[in-house]
Amino acid sequence: MRTLARVLVLLLVATVSLQLFFVARVALMRWVDPQSTTFQRSEWWRLQRERGARLEWHQQWVDGGRIAEPLKRAVIASEDAGFVEHSGVEWDAIERAWERNQQRQAVHERRAATPGARQRPPKLVGGSTITQQLAKNLFLSGERTLARKAQEVVLTWTLEALLGKRRILEIYLNSVEWGEGVFGAQAAALHYHRVDASRLGPQAAAHLAVLLPAPKRFERHPGSPYVSGRTATIAARMDDVELP
Numbered sequence: 001m002r003t004l005a006r007v008l009v010l011l012l013v014a015t016v017s018l019q020l021f022f023v024a025r026v027a028l029m030r031w032v033d034p035q036s037t038t039f040q041r042s043e044w045w046r047l048q049r050e051r052g053a054r055l056e057w058h059q060q061w062v063d064g065g066r067i068a069e070p071l072k073r074a075v076i077a078s079e080d081a082g083f084v085e086h087s088g089v090e091w092d093a094i095e096r097a098w099e100r101n102q103q104r105q106a107v108h109e110r111r112a113a114t115p116g117a118r119q120r121p122p123k124l125v126g127g128s129t130i131t132q133q134l135a136k137n138l139f140l141s142g143e144r145t146l147a148r149k150a151q152e153v154v155l156t157w158t159l160e161a162l163l164g165k166r167r168i169l170e171i172y173l174n175s176v177e178w179g180e181g182v183f184g185a186q187a188a189a190l191h192y193h194r195v196d197a198s199r200l201g202p203q204a205a206a207h208l209a210v211l212l213p214a215p216k217r218f219e220r221h222p223g224s225p226y227v228s229g230r231t232a233t234i235a236a237r238m239d240d241v242e243l244p
Helices: 002-028 038-054 069-079 091-112 130-139 146-162 165-175 185-193 202-211 215-220 225-240
Strands: 177-179
Touching: 002 146, 038 130, 038 177, 069 130, 069 165, 069 202, 069 225, 130 146, 130 165, 146 165, 165 185, 177 185, 177 202, 177 215, 185 202, 202 215, 202 225
Parallel strands: none
Antiparallel strands: none
């Protein structure tokens, strides 16, 4: 029993220490721009192994004031329409995403039971807000476990409490992936539209926002009918978006 008690105490101390470390890191981001995220470092190592000296990496931090307002509106309209209203987590969206994923998994399992059937794993959808996406990209791995999701929620509330919406959006737009080795609004604007992030118009901004859910896939076909149609939808919603 003593050994068990010591193990539990050590686990508690380790957990508290980790949370304090995260709090300190987030608090520092009020004034210091993060140089990289956990997701970016993971991608860098992957590309380094695959491409070596041929690795291309594009990222340049720009202040929030140098990112065109249409891009901010487009990203919120596409990724998180309630961004300025919620406290970081939208439980209803998470529940809806969970139900859709359960349905897709059930369909996949029924089809997989057919003799000779070959299928890809079902495409899972997420109910994450912009703040949750930032929390995951900054600090966490991509595994789908209950413990990781719980840590993501704690980090999300920490970001909301210590940084505020405007700073969260600024960090998100400077660190999110927009293609293989393409990170941040400035790199994306130059890569896809050959303009500075401050000069993006509504149509170009809506196009970039549409790429975010699957940038590596959409990068291969940035002008596909789906992307074009979705771009028009996002462009029509942008004027209704409230900015932080």
